[in-house]
Amino acid sequence: MTRKQENQFWDRLRGVTEDAGADPQTLEIFDEAVSRRRFMGRMGVGGAALTLFGFGAGTDAAMRGLFGRGLIPAAWADEANGLEDEQAKSAMSDAGKEDGLIVHNDRPLNVETPPHLLEDEVTPASRHFIRNNDLIPQQALDRDPNGWSLKIDGEVHEELEIGLDDLKSMDSKDLVLHIECGGNGRANFDPQPRGNPWDRGAVGNAKWTGVPLKDILERAGVKDSAVYTAHEGYEPILGDRGPFSRGVPIDKAMEEHTIVAYAMNGEDIPATHGFPVRLVVPGWYGSCSHKWLNKITLRDQEHDGRGMTGYSYRMPKYPVAPGERPPEEDMKVGGPWLIKSVITGPKKDTGLERGETVKVTGHAWAGEDEVAEVWISTDFGLNWEKADLKGDPVNKYAWVHFEKELSFENRGYYEIWARAVDDKGNTQPIVQPWNPRGYDGNIVHKIPVTVAA
Numbered sequence: 546m547t548r549k550q551e552n553q554f555w556d557r558l559r560g561v562t563e564d565a566g567a568d569p570q571t572l573e574i575f576d577e578a579v580s581r582r583r584f585m586g587r588m589g590v591g592g593a594a595l596t597l598f599g600f601g602a603g604t605d606a607a608m609r610g611l612f613g614r615g616l617i618p619a620a621w622a623d624e625a626n627g628l629e630d631e632q633a634k635s636a637m638s639d640a641g642k643e644d645g646l647i648v649h650n651d652r653p654l655n656v657e658t659p660p661h662l663l664e665d666e667v668t669p670a671s672r673h674f675i676r677n678n679d680l681i682p683q684q685a686l687d688r689d690p691n692g693w694s695l696k697i698d699g700e701v702h703e704e705l706e707i708g709l710d711d712l713k714s715m716d717s718k719d720l721v722l723h724i725e726c727g728g729n730g731r732a733n734f735d736p737q738p739r740g741n742p743w744d745r746g747a748v749g750n751a752k753w754t755g756v757p758l759k760d761i762l763e764r765a766g767v768k769d770s771a772v773y774t775a776h777e778g779y780e781p782i783l784g785d786r787g788p789f790s791r792g793v794p795i796d797k798a799m800e801e802h803t804i805v806a807y808a809m810n811g812e813d814i815p816a817t818h819g820f821p822v823r824l825v826v827p828g829w830y831g832s833c834s835h836k837w838l839n840k841i842t843l844r845d846q847e848h849d850g851r852g853m854t855g856y857s858y859r860m861p862k863y864p865v866a867p868g869e870r871p872p873e874e875d876m877k878v879g880g881p882w883l884i885k886s887v888i889t890g891p892k893k894d895t896g897l898e899r900g901e902t903v904k905v906t907g908h909a910w911a912g913e914d915e916v917a918e919v920w921i922s923t924d925f926g927l928n929w930e931k932a933d934l935k936g937d938p939v940n941k942y943a944w945v946h947f948e949k950e951l952s953f954e955n956r957g958y959y960e961i962w963a964r965a966v967d968d969k970g971n972t973q974p975i976v977q978p979w980n981p982r983g984y985d986g987n988i989v990h991k992i993p994v995t996v997a998a
């Protein structure tokens with residue numbers, strides 16, 4: 546590991562620690578320990594997790610004290626027997642999570658799917674990424690729906706409270722919808738912004754069953770003054786801060802694919818994905834798809850919950866230089882996703898024979914727009930060939946699947962690149978434009994392969 550990578554590692558760790566709600570004193574101790582470690586020189590993070598801070602034996606206890614609330618960074622957790630947090634462990638088994646997922650952090654639990662495990666057309670719960678800002682409610686882990694209800698208030702004619710049976714008796718829809726974290730792709734930013742270093746796999750395309758939010762809001766009667774939603778859930782908060790709470794403009798809330806979901810792939814929603822009920826707001830940052838949902842307030846102004854103020858899930862109003870932090874008033878709420886694609890096969894670093902046929906497979910999606918084309922390059926973008934799209938998406942906001950057969954005549958190192966184009970002509974960049982927190986990451990996906998002599 547180079548000095549630069551190591552510095553990035555510490556910056557990321559600090560971001561994750563701060564995101565997990567560490568108090569200022571903990572952060573101060575962290576900063577001191579890191580500067581001391583930087584001063585002591587490099588040891589390489591790989592073999593050094595147990596002596597991370599140069600404290601030697603007993604560091605485990607010291608670290609656990611340091612991260613008072615039990616935050617365990619991934620590099621640490623990996624070396625100290627994998628997932629340690631009991632809640633994270635039970636959440637992973639409750640959702641039937643497969644081996645091979647990438648755990649960034651276990652408290653809060655943040656788990657990414659590597660591209661080759663995104664191969665399914667409809668993502669099973671066992672492979673769907675997890676993004677939690679706080680803890681998972683115990684009631685969800687107990688799969689206990691008793692006492693759950695959804696309240697609707699604010700700019701409505703009549704406040705509503707809907708129980709689970711009532712919700713399930715309303716007309717429902719089955720929709721295949723992608724949910725993608727606003728920070729998916731952050732690992733491809735340089736310099737590396739703070740936060741989870743999602744590479745490609747903070748995205749999933751499950752089948753959700755639920756009631757259009759529109760039908761529920763219309764039951765309450767939407768006042769003309771309603772311009773924005775505010776979402777609340779019932780999870781315990783990490784640290785000393787307000788609840789995580791996003792909202793969306795009223796038009797997006799009333800769009801027919803925005804649903805209040807009570808089933809994922811035909812079964813109860815797993816604890817970590819929002820049991821018993823979550824919002825699914827497809828095509829927008831995943832933060833809008835509120836889990837453990839129990840209240841929606843209609844507001845007469847843009848909502849200002851944690852998760853949409855300051856730099857959090859916000860984008861600069863104009864392009865900024867890499868590393869530049871524009872003033873807060875120059876930031877605006879992020880939301881609709883850009884055009885993207887992922888290559889699910891072959892797996893990176895696959896070895897091929899000369900002349901061997903290899904099938905490139907993957908998916909594309911386009912936020913509010915439609916996927917029009919997917920192009921493949923094997924020579925670093927000099928030439929592009931069209932991939933075959935396997936029909937239209939099953940419904941709007943579902944993935945479009947592509948494939949393309951390739952073979953390589955000559956030996957050597959290649960990268961298979963995929964670049965989707967939407968119906969407005971937007972495409973994916975080759976170089977990742979930068980923003981302070983690493984949102985909207987959508988550079989072309991690049992899979993290295995080698996062809997033997």
Ligand SMILES: Nc1nc2c(c(=O)[nH]1)N[C@H]1C(S)=C(S)[C@@H](COP(=O)(O)O)O[C@H]1N2
Nearest residue numbers: 674675676677678726778831832834835836
């Ligand atoms: N209540 C609540 N809802 C939440 C979150 C959260 O921390 N708390 N995280 C959001 C974010 S940032 C994302 S990307 C998606 C992730 O959904 P998943 O964990 O089911 O994949 O949930 C969203 N809903």
Ligand SMILES: [Mo]
Nearest residue numbers: 726727831832
């Ligand atoms: Mo997210």
